[in-house]
Amino acid sequence: MLHASLKTLSQGLASGKYSSVELTQYFLRRIEQLNPTLNSFITVDAQKSLAQASAADAQRAQGRAQPLTGIPIAQKDIFCAKDWLTTCGSKMLSQFISPYDAHVIERFNSAGAVNLGKTNMDEFAMGSSNETSFFGPVRNPWDTERVPGGSSGGSACAVAAGLAPAATGTDTGGSIRQPAAFTGICGLKPTYGLVSRYGMIAFASSLDQGGPMGNSAEDLAMLMPVMAGFDARDSTSLDRPVEDYERDLAKPLSGLRIGLPKEFFAQGTSPEVLNAIEQSIVEYQKLGASIVEVSLPNMALSVPVYYVLAPAEASSNLSRYDGVRYGHRSAQYQTLSELYENSRAEGFGAEVKRRILIGAYVLSHGYYDAYYLRAQKLRRLIAQDFTDAFAHCDVLMGPTSPSTAFKLGEKSNDPVQMYLSDIYTIAVNLAGLPGMSIPCGLDKQGLPIGLQIIGNYFREAQMLNVAHQYQLATDWHQRRSPHFGEALTS
């Protein structure tokens, strides 16, 4: 069961090799054993998960099984799940039990999947290392002194360490792709608008997008039809039919044009990372792809543009956490101002406060034009760069992150260094494009390296095909940390 593909698990359930209850118990046991070390989950509720599992078994017995029926999925703690503690990694919501299901949770429930628990994350998804979580950092299974990336670090770790067959994540500036790269798994951020944001706690509304994280491109292709789909409760949700994302997996890659943006191979990126990317490009050429040099001239602006727009939206999105209706309320207040100030001062961590301050500043009177408005204009230029590049190629490739997983604490006192670790992922969110990360090598320290694949709008099926063909020819996606193998489980 460990690191088995979703298809294998689905077949195991269908053939009666094991029940969903047994499968769920297997992963709950691994969580019980390994989570104290890895801190991958914030909430595990065996009773709830097993109740869902036995309902799934009953459904299967009635002949009503769907592909994911009975398969446990770890849910990032940013998705509201009815009757589950939903913290978003924050003290502010550390006691918040959601009274409703996010669209994504509803979809997994109706697909028969089992909610295996809520995974750890950077507070309100603000961070690239999972160190900003109120519930403590997640450890990277490959080296527990290192970060798993963020903000979907708990989900990435859960899949990488075999605590869950697959997980959900959200990606505002790289929060699915960068942790996927750091932990040696696969993660896909879909086109903006494909996955409903209803019930997904907002960080930066115009950038946030949910997506799947798993062991292989094939697994992601199975998860996508569940996560994607129109939802009238999200005005930015796109009204288009759900695709069959597995339809193109087997297509050969001959004729594929891969664009390599020269800005993705800039100085400051680890030579080992660059080398692994180059090796994977060679592999793709062997598979029949051709290489095109392209340019994204405004790439360098993406980090500053992002750190104006995302905090601006966040500063407003997080205003609702005021201690009045739910969430943390300070015990220390006499006046209304003190109620607000103390509740928010106590309820939010340092990185969240920093971004609220930046956001309030760039939106304030006299600064709006210089920061927010200019950033919006540049955002359009960045998106246009991609459109121009896609005139010459089918997909873009480059590194997901300039480095492999760094050490805990290494960048936590240098926010700008931390922000720069998302330099290759952020532009994709600004353009609203789909992007994914797949493993393509290990560095000298044995840490995973991620290859980023960026597709044109709604080309997820093509990207999954591109990733899957590579995974048929290589085995990087099957490499797993030697420290958390099956032996521990029995």
Next chain:
Amino acid sequence: MKWEVVIGLETHAQLSTASKIFSSASTAFGAAPNTQACAVDIALPGVLPVLNKGAVERAIRFGLAVGARIHPRSVFARKNYFYPDLPKGYQISQYEQPIVQGGSLSIMVGETEKIIQLTRAHLEEDAGKSLHEEFNSATGIDLNRAGTPLLEIVTEPDLRSSAEAVSYAKALHALVRWIDICDGNMQEGSFRCDANVSVRPLGTTTLGTRCEIKNLNSFRFLERAIDFEVRRQIELIEEGGRVIQETRLYDPQKDETRSMRSKEDAHDYRYFPDPDLLPIAIDEKTVASVRATLPELPQAKKARFINDYGISAYDAAMLTTSRDVADYFEGAASGSDAKTVKLCANWVAGPIHARLNEDNLSIVESRVSHSQLRQLVLRVTDGTVSGKMAHEVFNALWAEGSLEALSVDRIIQSQGLQQISDTGAIEKIVDEVLATQAQQVKDYRAGKQKAFNALVGQVMKATRGKANPQEVNDCLKRRLDA
């Protein structure tokens, strides 16, 4: 020094949609606190707004009714500030790109018409309510009203007195009800005004420093608040002081305005486009289909009444104060001759209006129906009842409240209110009266006109007012001057 008053009004009209502007919760008034606030209204983590198309449709109706430009693309913005009855910590409103721009409204200032230019009208959501009583020094929050759709209608600083401001507010109030976008209930807060007031020396053109008086929810408060504020500003300046730009509140108990917050501690609302909502796109087709559902507007109806019925501008204005009044009038008067129409107009503007006010009823609740009025006026013009007796018939109809046209003739019959026009019958009564009034007859013949009137009165008295006055006159003259 002579001063000129400059006023601009911002009016919040609650749009009459069944559900809220960004959620499916009900907008009905008067429910128990927080029972009409759904997850979106209380701003739970992860919830998102979805625009109610009914609110957009109503904004378009308004824009068309005032001859404004309907923007093909308008944008919702977030107005950020903290307050306990503002669940999200921001209000969704429109800032740089409102749905409706420009337009105008005609008002009556005394007998003359004045055109008030509108700046814009934009969609926004209402906040909840803070309840300071009954919580033992704590504050209660009721979020039922949070997310109620509002259209904020802003004028240019075109108003020059409290009377003009009230006239505008009344015209706007009538219009929003006329086009069915707002119930206009001011007690329930469905229609409320903020007044921007400043003064300047008469003859100058630069605007004085203004104060904004918030939340005036009656025409009387609007008038009084402006009057107080104008006096305060003039006195302040004449005493060598300076008006400070600030937000003020009107206290009806003390009949004064007082400072709420000054410009220095005004919020920086940090407006920015709401990324959770797409821009509102309105195409020509939508505008045309909304236009097709608009009723005849007050101005057009007024002009038509003057043209078609030959009534005065004053009467026409009176009869177009609301669609219901106009419909009632037309129900009674349409297809009649000029004299009948004029009588109908007088009845609606006079006795009916007065009785409705007395009994605190709206015209649709009138205890005399328009078909009864039509019948009654017909009985006056055909001579069945005198104008005077018609009032008695009206009173009887009102008391009965049956609303059937037939009841007019029944009441005239059963109460014997028919006019006596028969010459022989009148001559007989006149002779009887003259026989008992020798002194009056003598006085009249001596040249005292007053005596004639007294004799007419005696005849009318003898017939309990039913005699045809013209016939009585003629008959008396014939007898006395013979």
